[in-house]
Amino acid sequence: MNIPATTTNPPRFNLDSIHFLKSAAKLAQCPEDIGMEVAFCGRSNAGKSSAINYLTGQHKLARTSRTPGRTQLINFFTISEQLRLVDLPGYGYAKVPTAMKREWHENIDKYLRNRLSLCGLVLLMDIRHPLKPFDHTMLDWCAGAGMPLHILLTKCDKLKRGGQQNALLHVKKHVGDLATVQLFSSTHGVGQKILLHKLSGWLTAEDHNREMSDLSLAEPAEEAGDTIDS
Secondary structure, three states: OOOOOOOOOOOOOOOOOOEEEEEEOOHHHOOOOOOEEEEEEEEOOOOHHHHHHHHHOOOOOOOOOOOOOOOOOEEEEEOOOOEEEEEOOOEOOOOOOHHHHHHHHHHHHHHHHHOOOEEEEEEEEEOOOOOOHHHHHHHHHHHHHOOOEEEEEEOHHHOOHHHHHHHHHHHHHHHHHHOEEEEOEOOOOEOHHHHHHHHHHHHOOOOOOOOOOOOOOOOOOOOOOOOOOO
16 A cells, blocks of 8 residues: 555544653563554664654754663553553664664564554655664564554655655565555654654544454574664
């Protein structure tokens, strides 16, 4: 299913009052599992925190860093009493110790498999380096778990229009019906409205009733070290 380039209906929730709720190192420390939430995931340099800040219009809501891998906790942001956005730990940064990588991944696994309020995942990929091993792992997991998935091809301003469209078509062809895909740039203001409407559809759905998944998020193959791209 393709995402329309433009849309006219306003989102059915308001991000003006969104604020940081809490951080959790493990599932037991997460907020009460009620209402609905959408989680942002991706490799450490994909720009998750920047995307959340641009989406919400609050430049300091989610912490950003020139050093990938600084997001070590599951961070929750409250839209309303029943709605939340979640920033999951990034994966893949080579300078993070292997034991810490494994712990982060186990925490993500437990969160994804057991969090009943989770109603959708936003997977961020650097448009210049899409479909890395972690991305394939997330695609496979969402397909097996029946979890709605939306892909942001971030930093699209780094490519010219032809390169952007080629990358978009390549990823769309690869994922097929497993996910929707869009271009995104937090620094050049691309893709905010499309993402807002995707989240609106998930967070205001009246029939959300997630079943527990017994699938395990298998350990992805080791990836090459991330680079810090400006």
